[in-house]
Amino acid sequence: KNQVEQSPQSLIILEGKNCTLQCNYTVSPFSNLRWYKQDTGRGPVSLTIMTFSENTKSNGRYTATLDADTKQSSLHITASQLSDSASYICVVSWNAGNMLTFGGGTRLMVKP
Amino acid sequence: DVKVTQSSRYLVKRTGEKVFLECVQDMDHENMFWYRQDPGLGLRLIYFSYDVKMKEKGDIPEGYSVSREKKERFSLILESASTNQTSMYLCATWGDRGKSPLHFGNGTRLTVT
Numbered sequence: 404k405n406q407v408e409q410s411p412q413s414l415i416i417l418e419g420k421n422c423t424l425q426c427n428y429t430v431s432p433f434s435n436l437r438w439y440k441q442d443t444g445r446g447p448v449s450l451t452i453m454t455f456s457e458n459t460k461s462n463g464r465y466t467a468t469l470d471a472d473t474k475q476s477s478l479h480i481t482a483s484q485l486s487d488s489a490s491y492i493c494v495v496s497w498n499a500g501n502m503l504t505f506g507g508g509t510r511l512m513v514k515p
Numbered sequence: 516d517v518k519v520t521q522s523s524r525y526l527v528k529r530t531g532e533k534v535f536l537e538c539v540q541d542m543d544h545e546n547m548f549w550y551r552q553d554p555g556l557g558l559r560l561i562y563f564s565y566d567v568k569m570k571e572k573g574d575i576p577e578g579y580s581v582s583r584e585k586k587e588r589f590s591l592i593l594e595s596a597s598t599n600q601t602s603m604y605l606c607a608t609w610g611d612r613g614k615s616p617l618h619f620g621n622g623t624r625l626t627v628t
Contacts, residue, residue, distance in 0.1 A: 437616065446519070446605055446619030447558075492557070500614070507557040 405430040407495050407506035415512045420483055424509045426476040426493030434496040438467050438478050441490045441508070450478070450491075483513045518542070521606050521620035528627050534593040536623050538606030546609040547589035548573075548617070549581065551602040558605065564589055596627045 407428045416422050428436070435454045439447035451460045451467040453476070460467050464481045480487055493506040522537035540547065545566055550558040550573075560573030562581040570581050578600060582590045593600055606620040 439617075444524075444621070446607075446621045447617075448619070449616030452614075452616060494617075503560075503617070505558040507555065 405495075405497060405502075405504045407493055407504050409491075409493050409506040409509050411509060412507070413510040413512070415514060416483055418483060418485060418513050418515050422480050422483060422511065424478045424480075424491050424493075424511070426478070426506055428474050428476075428493075428495045428504070428506075430474075430495040430497045430504050432497055432499075433471065433474075434498070434500040436467075436469055436476050437494040437496065438465070438476075439492040439494060441492060443489070447492055480511075485513050485515060487511060488513045519606055519608055519618050519620040521604075521623050523623050524621065526623060526625045528593075528596050528625065530597060530627055532593075532596050532627075534596050534625065534627075536591040536593075536604055536606075536625070538589045538591070538620055539587055540589075540606075540608045540618070541587065542608065542610065542618070543586065544608040544610045544618075545586070547583065548607040548609070549579075549589065549591045550605045550607065551575070552605055552622070553602050561591065561604075593625075596625075598627050601625060601627045 410425045437452045438450040441447040453460050453469045466479045469476045490508040490510045492508045518541045520539045548563040549561045552558050564570045564583045580592045604623045607617045
């Protein structure tokens with residue numbers, strides 16, 4: 404069964420600290436992996452999209468990594484800000500990009 | 516920028532009512548989707564559409580139907596609302612499938628009492 408598991412479910416960090424969110428998947432055949440940020444009360448917004456051949460992709464203070472061999476991805480947030488408080492959702496595209504499987508998300512809270 | 520507009524941010528309906536959730540996009544995308552989002556369950560696909568008048572069931576279509584009469588508009592219909600349909604509903608569009616991001620609306624939080 405195609406699954407995407409994210410950890411931790413929730414995380415609290417202090418402003419200015421770094422953090423790393425994890426995503427493990429069993430999806431096959433893999434097309435690409437996406438990270439989305441969802442602010443409370445809003446729809447998800449795309450952060451990064453990585454294909455099989457890409458192992459790192461950055462978007463400002465967000466850096467996503469992909470290990471297609473172990474089927475793991477991480478999202479690293481550097482120098483966190485209060486505005487980083489949100490849910491982060493890992494999404495894996497498969498079947499030639501025609502299908503998507505969503506992870507359950509990690510809820511991040513950044514405290515001053 | 517792609518704009519995906521959902522007609523209502525909050526809705527409260529009674530059990531048994533017929534409910535219409537509307538979604539409009541301005542980027543001429545062929546692919547449109549309806550998801551529901553519940554705590555601990557993530558986003559689950561209800562229905563999707565690849566073209567006008569075309570629809571496909573997603574993972575949880577029971578109790579829902581959809582309509583796509585125009586390319587820019589995709590409607591989700593709850594024929595007879597039930598309390599277990601209380602949820603956040605998200606509409607999304609997808610331009611170049613496989614290569615581009617999904618673009619989501621801001622969601623409709625539906626409460627069925």
